[in-house]
Amino acid sequence: MDEQRGDEQPEEWVEAASLAQLRKRRRLGVTVAGRAIALFLVGDDVYALDDVCVHKQRSLSKGTVLNGRVICPGHQWLIDPATGRVEDRDECQPSHAVRIAGDAVYVDPRPRVLSEEH
Amino acid sequence: MTTRTSSGGTGGSSPLTELESVVVAGAGQTAAVAARTLRRRGFEGRVTLVGAEPHVPYQRPPLSKEYLAGEDDRDELYLLTPDWCEGNGVELRLGAAATAIRPAERALELADGSSLRADALLIATGGRPRRLPGIDGDRVRYLRTIDDADRLRAELRPGARVVVIGAGFIGCEVASTAIGLGAQVTLVEQAARPLGHVLGDLMGDVMAALLRTSGVDLRTGEKVEGYAETASGAVVTTSGGAYLEADVVVVGAGMVPNVEAVTGAGIETAGGIPVDEYCRTSVDGVYAAGDVALQWRPELGRRVRAEHFDNANAQGMAAAKNILGGTSAHTAPPWFWSDQFGRNLQHAGHCDGADRVVVRGRVEDFDFVAFHLSGGVLRGAFAVDRGGDLAVARQLIGAGAVPDPDVLRDEDADLTELFDTL
Numbered sequence: 001m002d003e004q005r006g007d008e009q010p011e012e013w014v015e016a017a018s019l020a021q022l023r024k025r026r027r028l029g030v031t032v033a034g035r036a037i038a039l040f041l042v043g044d045d046v047y048a049l050d051d052v053c054v055h056k057q058r059s060l061s062k063g064t065v066l067n068g069r070v071i072c073p074g075h076q077w078l079i080d081p082a083t084g085r086v087e088d089r090d091e092c093q094p095s096h097a098v099r100i101a102g103d104a105v106y107v108d109p110r111p112r113v114l115s116e117e118h
Numbered sequence: 119m120t121t122r123t124s125s126g127g128t129g130g131s132s133p134l135t136e137l138e139s140v141v142v143a144g145a146g147q148t149a150a151v152a153a154r155t156l157r158r159r160g161f162e163g164r165v166t167l168v169g170a171e172p173h174v175p176y177q178r179p180p181l182s183k184e185y186l187a188g189e190d191d192r193d194e195l196y197l198l199t200p201d202w203c204e205g206n207g208v209e210l211r212l213g214a215a216a217t218a219i220r221p222a223e224r225a226l227e228l229a230d231g232s233s234l235r236a237d238a239l240l241i242a243t244g245g246r247p248r249r250l251p252g253i254d255g256d257r258v259r260y261l262r263t264i265d266d267a268d269r270l271r272a273e274l275r276p277g278a279r280v281v282v283i284g285a286g287f288i289g290c291e292v293a294s295t296a297i298g299l300g301a302q303v304t305l306v307e308q309a310a311r312p313l314g315h316v317l318g319d320l321m322g323d324v325m326a327a328l329l330r331t332s333g334v335d336l337r338t339g340e341k342v343e344g345y346a347e348t349a350s351g352a353v354v355t356t357s358g359g360a361y362l363e364a365d366v367v368v369v370g371a372g373m374v375p376n377v378e379a380v381t382g383a384g385i386e387t388a389g390g391i392p393v394d395e396y397c398r399t400s401v402d403g404v405y406a407a408g409d410v411a412l413q414w415r416p417e418l419g420r421r422v423r424a425e426h427f428d429n430a431n432a433q434g435m436a437a438a439k440n441i442l443g444g445t446s447a448h449t450a451p452p453w454f455w456s457d458q459f460g461r462n463l464q465h466a467g468h469c470d471g472a473d474r475v476v477v478r479g480r481v482e483d484f485d486f487v488a489f490h491l492s493g494g495v496l497r498g499a500f501a502v503d504r505g506g507d508l509a510v511a512r513q514l515i516g517a518g519a520v521p522d523p524d525v526l527r528d529e530d531a532d533l534t535e536l537f538d539t540l
Contacts, residue, residue: 073505
């Protein structure tokens, strides 16, 4: 698998939320650099996906996390929060790099889209 | 035949030496999923899908929603492209209905007079719309195929007078799409409530409210008594005394399973093709799945035929695995969705027969999930714009949970905590 964006590009971190906010429901919709992003707390790890589902534009932050996977509220697509890969489908949800510093969650607003498997 | 590698990460390990060919009667959702599963599991023998329609396998759910509304193109509906089929060695025999099977030879006879022999047969012939006697004419439409949808799509114009007969899911979705396109919609249902037989009285009332507040003239408890066509349109008369003039009349009266291919083959066909939870019919080497299959449901103690996308997927997948020698039971609770009037409806398990309904959210705002319990056990859930909660409910139903009603009701409580009490 390849990423569309090379890792050599400079990192771009925007403060998106606090861990305390995210802990309340373990999912949170935020807007980062004008882009709707859904944050998920899975165990102790934070992941960020585009909030708007690639399928039918439902809001992933209104979904749920079960067994380590994000479930879209629209049609129950199962999405890997780390890669954006959709179970049993070729589509891929754009994901974002996340960095934690203290209580702050930083997100890189540039989306990563994994290419299809060959 | 070329060697294939597993692309789904679920490669089979059995040598599959004895199985050389699989023929699927049908080329819809179930057949497409079965074909994909066979290849993903490493089956390298012949796979043939026999479709009555001239089209490559396509999704049906959008036909009453996005596709009917003109938002989706045909290309977005296709499940298996000709390129995929060629690359994976899946043969499509399209425009030739399966007419009969010869169980002793595991052969399938086609309408064009040819026949196909296989080591395993999967019957996934789906169904056809139930016709209503006496309602027949140039302005009557049924909706099952992409061609049906194309024809209806051209007729749902702004200001068009549309009468929909039957407030099941297809009827309600067509009503929603027609309203969205600016048509005037009257929906006639002989039962007291829309979708009442699936959702129960309480939720049937919620659906009635959603339809009415969305601009549908909903007439429940009324039977269609007459149908006639004039020079300028059609007239539907009802037992409630209504005289409804229409440009187009859409009938959504359920479907009839296409069981004809197995008639006379030693398989029961009343109400569908009976299968166990492994999608096996009573004849060795013959499987059935999807809309046509009447599957044994251990948790209900009876057979159920389901007409939904998820059922088609799950049974198609289970049948394929079992054809390859697996023991994959389809026991997950049924699940389906419907998108109507800008709302996302989802249903899991079985809501009929509940002795208690616990609501989380606000019914009056169409933002809730209604948990249906029976003897304390969560049996079903119905949600409007609450797909996240419904996902949790689906798992709880599958686990046979006896949840604390206070947690179900309390918006501040995390539903996933209920997994800890299982």
